[in-house]
Amino acid sequence: MDTNIVEIINVTREVAWLPWAVQYFFLIGLSVGGVLLSLPGYAFANDEWRKLGRVGLLVALTCGLAAPVALLSDLHQPGRFWHFYAVFRPTSWMWWGSLIIPFYVTGLLVYAWTCFREELQEHGRVDSHLATLYRLAALGGGRDDRLIRYAGLVVLAGAVLVALYTGAEVAVVKARPLWHTPFLPVQFLTTALVGAAGLVLILNRFAADHDLAVEARANRLLAGFLGAVMAVGGLWLAFGLFGIDRTHTEALEGVANSEAWRVTAVWAVLATVAPFVIAVAKPVGTGLLTGLIAVHSAWMFRWTVFIGGQTVPKTGAGFYEYALPAGPDGLLGIIGTAGLWLFLLLVITAVLPTPARSAPRPVRAAHAADRTMAAAE
Amino acid sequence: MDQSRRNFCRGIGAATVGAATLAATPGEAAAGPRKGGDAAHRWAMVVDVRKCVGCQACTVACIMENDVPENSFRTIVSTYEVTEQGKTGSYMLPRLCNHCEDAPCIPVCPTGATYQRKDGIVVVDNTVCVGCAYCVQACPYDARFINHETQTADKCTFCVHRVDAGLLPACVETCVGGARIFGDLKDPDSTVSRLVREQDPKVLKPEQGTQPRVFYIGLDPKFQGKVDGTPTLWRPSAQPHVEAHVEKEHA
Numbered sequence: 158m159d160t161n162i163v164e165i166i167n168v169t170r171e172v173a174w175l176p177w178a179v180q181y182f183f184l185i186g187l188s189v190g191g192v193l194l195s196l197p198g199y200a201f202a203n204d205e206w207r208k209l210g211r212v213g214l215l216v217a218l219t220c221g222l223a224a225p226v227a228l229l230s231d232l233h234q235p236g237r238f239w240h241f242y243a244v245f246r247p248t249s250w251m252w253w254g255s256l257i258i259p260f261y262v263t264g265l266l267v268y269a270w271t272c273f274r275e276e277l278q279e280h281g282r283v284d285s286h287l288a289t290l291y292r293l294a295a296l297g298g299g300r301d302d303r304l305i306r307y308a309g310l311v312v313l314a315g316a317v318l319v320a321l322y323t324g325a326e327v328a329v330v331k332a333r334p335l336w337h338t339p340f341l342p343v344q345f346l347t348t349a350l351v352g353a354a355g356l357v358l359i360l361n362r363f364a365a366d367h368d369l370a371v372e373a374r375a376n377r378l379l380a381g382f383l384g385a386v387m388a389v390g391g392l393w394l395a396f397g398l399f400g401i402d403r404t405h406t407e408a409l410e411g412v413a414n415s416e417a418w419r420v421t422a423v424w425a426v427l428a429t430v431a432p433f434v435i436a437v438a439k440p441v442g443t444g445l446l447t448g449l450i451a452v453h454s455a456w457m458f459r460w461t462v463f464i465g466g467q468t469v470p471k472t473g474a475g476f477y478e479y480a481l482p483a484g485p486d487g488l489l490g491i492i493g494t495a496g497l498w499l500f501l502l503l504v505i506t507a508v509l510p511t512p513a514r515s516a517p518r519p520v521r522a523a524h525a526a527d528r529t530m531a532a533a534e
Numbered sequence: 535m536d537q538s539r540r541n542f543c544r545g546i547g548a549a550t551v552g553a554a555t556l557a558a559t560p561g562e563a564a565a566g567p568r569k570g571g572d573a574a575h576r577w578a579m580v581v582d583v584r585k586c587v588g589c590q591a592c593t594v595a596c597i598m599e600n601d602v603p604e605n606s607f608r609t610i611v612s613t614y615e616v617t618e619q620g621k622t623g624s625y626m627l628p629r630l631c632n633h634c635e636d637a638p639c640i641p642v643c644p645t646g647a648t649y650q651r652k653d654g655i656v657v658v659d660n661t662v663c664v665g666c667a668y669c670v671q672a673c674p675y676d677a678r679f680i681n682h683e684t685q686t687a688d689k690c691t692f693c694v695h696r697v698d699a700g701l702l703p704a705c706v707e708t709c710v711g712g713a714r715i716f717g718d719l720k721d722p723d724s725t726v727s728r729l730v731r732e733q734d735p736k737v738l739k740p741e742q743g744t745q746p747r748v749f750y751i752g753l754d755p756k757f758q759g760k761v762d763g764t765p766t767l768w769r770p771s772a773q774p775h776v777e778a779h780v781e782k783e784h785a
């Protein structure tokens with residue numbers, strides 16, 4: 158039957174999870190990715206992974222500390238955040254999140270301290286005014302692989318919980334077919350790993366000593382993560398296209414006819430395939446390019462899921478329009494979180510500049526003539 | 535006095551008589567305990583869309599009664615132009631919170647601000663709500679929004695303050711065509727109970743499993759879920775020179 162429906166009057170619901178939420182999920186995801194990338198080098202004391210791990214740790218720390226600020230700002234009543242802690246609401250993934258975040262961030266800080274302790278100790282040995290502070294911060298110790306491993310396992314548990322809750326929180330929302338898929342938590346995780354590897358590549362250039370071995374390794378990892386993203390994305394698409402599951406079909410049908418969504422889809426595929434090809438073909442010398450595309454692609458994924466997802470009406474026809482506001486609920490919020498992240502990066506790298514030596518240690522150990530270096534070994 | 539109002543007054547008197555037509559047992563497992571209100575009632579609405587003339591009197595009455603901020607709506611009459619086999623007509627669908635029996639907006643709330651009263655009315659305690667908008671996402675009917683004057687979640691309450699005082703919701707009181715009928719499902723003699731029993735009314739998005747307690751008589755299946763059509767043409771706030779914050783939410 159040929160029916161044509163035109164909506165004459167209906168309500169437009171504005172986006173209620175703001176760009177702050179995009180920033181939060183982006184930053185916390187990258188932080189989790191950074192932790193995972195740091196574990197082989199630190200918690201499992203694999204020296205070949207140590208340098209990459211250090212950059213991963215920078216990613217984890219800077220993003221992990223900035224993320225909760227973005228989350229708090231997404232509440233319309235941020236001053237009431239303590240209400241989360243005055244109740245027992247186990248049915249709400251967000252409530253679980255309010256417990257998991259402090260656990261994760263505390264674990265991350267302790268883990269980072271155990272990892273950086275060796276460096277703090279070295280700085281404490283240099284003859285400078287700040288040496289006392291560094292010695293204090295090192296708590297009179299140095300590298301302790303056992304301690305690092307314990308802290309690493311705790312933060313790993315935190316990271317797993319964060320990945321679980323952030324994914325589940327969104328995936329349980331049955332009212333939005335685009336979100337209501339078991340693939341979503343996996344997609345969040347794989348794109349977070351892509352973003353983290355991307356940021357490692359960027360920071361390796363600007364906040365570390367541009368080690369080519371780190372670049373090559375990070376690029377290979379990135380290619381692997383991108384491969385996983387493509388695989389999961391392909392599965393999601395297959396579920397929708399071949400009608401394997403109704404929610405997926407509904408989700409696909411909801412957006413398939415939209416020009417804007419088609420452009421987004423092509424863009425997403427390009428932002429996945431292009432860095433994949435580059436990283437595989439030329440893992441050295443391309444890190445900045447692949448890194449930037451990867452970080453952008455991880456962010457885009459979240460923007461599309463959250464802001465794009467909320468422009469799909471639940472009952473009305475077509476789409477709600479979204480225009481990025483200039484103020485704190487829009488552009489200013491995005492720039493603000495980016496600024497906070499940069500500030501944290503500057504502070505951390507100022508306090509803990511990249512050590513002059515580089516792994517693998519035996520190569521440089523020969524040059525380690527001065528007292529500090531020798532002591533570190 | 536229209537049918538719905540007359541029945542309501544009778545319903546109050548005859549409350550607690552007999553068993554409910556519909557199971558009104560609280561789905562407490564997921565949603566937490568129900569509090570407040572009188573468990574002797576289960577308030578519900580039946581909307582006879584055949585009688586709705588699309589005048590939006592309910593929309594306006596609700597705004598006045600509940601001090602709903604500009605560009606936000608607790609209820610609205612969605613209006614569609616439908617062309618079928620060369621003939622064109624209008625279709626009106628009053629929308630509001632369904633005060634679902636198994637309301638997905640409740641379990642997600644991390645603070646317990648959203649809860650269900652014993653009489654089935656789903657409310658938000660806006661002194662507790664942190665404005666996280668999780669409930670806004672979870673409602674399958676786009677019934678909720680963030681009120682930017684209180685910065686908390688907001689939605690239709692069946693005019694709970696009026697119901698508690700023995701009055702009808704403002705939208706029912708004002709309905710010109712008598713399309714909105716309000717009453718107690720636990721009273722087998724109420725008009726809503728009778729209509730639910732006899733007219734086999736439909737609910738919106740039944741597949742979501744929310745068990746709405748707003749029923750529709752004459753609901754065209756094409757409008758039961760997400761409407762497949764050309765989106766709204768009426769965008770009063772999209773005019774030039776309108777401030778950005780107003781532009782974000784328009785009707």
Ligand code: SF4
Binds near residue numbers: 630632672675676689
């Ligand atoms: S209609 Fe939406 S807001 Fe109302 S009770 Fe149902 S899920 Fe909750």
Ligand code: SF4
Binds near residue numbers: 645647658669670
């Ligand atoms: S916005 Fe308020 S009522 Fe809604 S889920 Fe958050 S705290 Fe609960």
